[in-house]
Amino acid sequence: MKYAPNVRALRVMCSGRIEPTFVLKAFREGADAVLICGCHPGDCHYHEGNYKCLRRYHLLQKYVQQMGIEKDRLRLEWVSASEGKIFAELVDEMTETVSKLGPCQFRKVMETLT
Ligand code: FES
Helix, strand or coil: CCCCCCCCCCCCCCHHHCCHHHHHHHHHCCCCCEEEEECCCCCCCCCCHHHHHHHHHHHHHHHHHHCCCCHHHEEEEECCCCCHHHHHHHHHHHHHHHHHHCCCCHHHHHHHHC
């Protein structure tokens, strides 16, 4: 499957493994957006990892918005490993959304504070 080449995929065993600090670090290091993908509800190999991810995602959305990051720059979607086409479409869709938003200013803001 082909998708936008400006994407850097970080693989973890389960979406429940994604710590909020991973997302914040990505933004701090210059990511324009973060797309979190996990197995569909009820399909997590670790039973509740995706529910844990969903709870963290809602908290993270509030946090990143408080930090001045537009909410469209962080997204959570349920995509299983066998749904490559859907993943590719999601990546392209998110890339388009972020292109409209322009570069994320979070890194610059953080640099001025330190
Ligand atoms: S294995 Fe837990 S979300 Fe996929």
